[in-house]
Amino acid sequence: MVSVIIPAYNVERYIGACLDSVLAQKDVDFEIIVVDDESTDSTMQIVSNYAAGHKCIRAVRRSHGGLSAVRNTALQLCHGEWITMVDSDDLLAEGALKTMLDIASSGNDIDIVAGGWKKFHGQFVPPPYRPTGITLLSGREATEIMLYKKRRHNTVNSSACGKLYRSSLWRDTTFCEGIIYEDLQLIPRLCVRARRVAVTDCTVYGYRHNENSILHTFSEQRLDALKVTEGLCRHFADDPDLYKAARSRHFSAAFNLWLLMNANRAGLPRHVASCRKIIRSLAGSQIAGGKVRLKNRIGALLQYLPFIFTSPYICKKLLSK
Structure with a gap:
């Protein structure tokens, strides 16, 4: 049954x-x-x-x-x-x-x-x-x-x-x-x-599909993604391959939140800074990682050009990828 x-x-x-x-x-x-x-x-x-x-x-x-x-x-x-x-x-x-x-x-x-x-x-x-x-x-x-x-x-x-x-x-x-x-x-x-x-x-x-879903707009609850993916990194810390995969998901969560806050002109400065810190700390592993998805590689490279993210239009386009 x-x-x-x-x-x-x-x-x-x-x-x-x-x-x-x-x-x-x-x-x-x-x-x-x-x-x-x-x-x-x-x-x-x-x-x-x-x-x-x-x-x-x-x-x-x-x-x-x-x-x-x-x-x-x-x-x-x-x-x-x-x-x-x-x-x-x-x-x-x-x-x-x-x-x-x-x-x-x-x-x-x-x-x-x-x-x-x-x-x-x-x-x-x-x-x-x-x-x-x-x-x-x-x-x-x-x-x-x-x-x-x-x-x-x-x-x-x-x-x-x-x-x-x-x-x-x-x-x-x-x-x-x-x-x-x-x-x-x-x-x-x-x-x-x-x-x-x-x-x-x-x-x-x-x-x-619901455009008004909490997952399509920014709120402080969305920051749970950082805690959850950080927890996955800890959970898989003893498995080198899954640990790399969990770190990639942690980067993805931070990058998507960064895009979302810039796209909606939302989020406190400390929230933006927190995401930026994670992106910077993991960027190297995303560029070099053989199994990392393309969006993460692009995000890792673009974080060196922060002026790009002053455009809500560009941020929304990247979010849709």
Whole structure:
């Protein structure tokens, strides 16, 4: 059985479509665990109505604690051998659970299946599936790709969603509460413990793009990215290759924040200085690192030309890359 975790908070506009996309999954035994984070709109009522008509849905309401707290509550309620997570404003593609479960059940000691995803604004229409095979990686290989954030390996990312996990991986494992970037903080640590990670190019997940998301604007919460990536550096300090990858992700976090603050004319001088210090300290390793992504190399070189970043237009262009 697959346990589908859906955290919900003030998503009355989207929760119905999200639940419909999961209920439409065929040829798979699944349960849906929706944990409401004390919504102030009609989200819980909508979920309760769905639960009344579908025995596979379990609706739980808890005191407001944020996304990590809600997911942690849901993890305690799972009964499935496999777990997947769906954000309440996103959608599962048709046949997503069966696609991932078939791959997971094929042997090869697979503990995680990472599926493709597509960003959408209005209606979610997955592209036609043209299979190119399954890529098998060790947990360590997948973690390294994840930390370097290579575009050609976009499916192997640090999002908790769009993946199928063997439930035993989550024993004694919880999301860090009180921060954003909770996925980046946890998923690399989880992934490195996997025996095998299977990667498919099949689109299994629809990500609803929201221009007003906290991840597309600057706020002091965004500075959590520096703490999280610094923590990853400490966590992988005893593994030379993963340590290099974590340092690259730390550089990426600082560079993106620096661009974001310049693009929006936001952030206190001490925040800008903090990012600049990290960029300077890691620039050499980004220029010389053989596995570092191109954007980091460009950032490492451009930091010697700070006048470029006086243009919000240039900063926004670099952010989109």
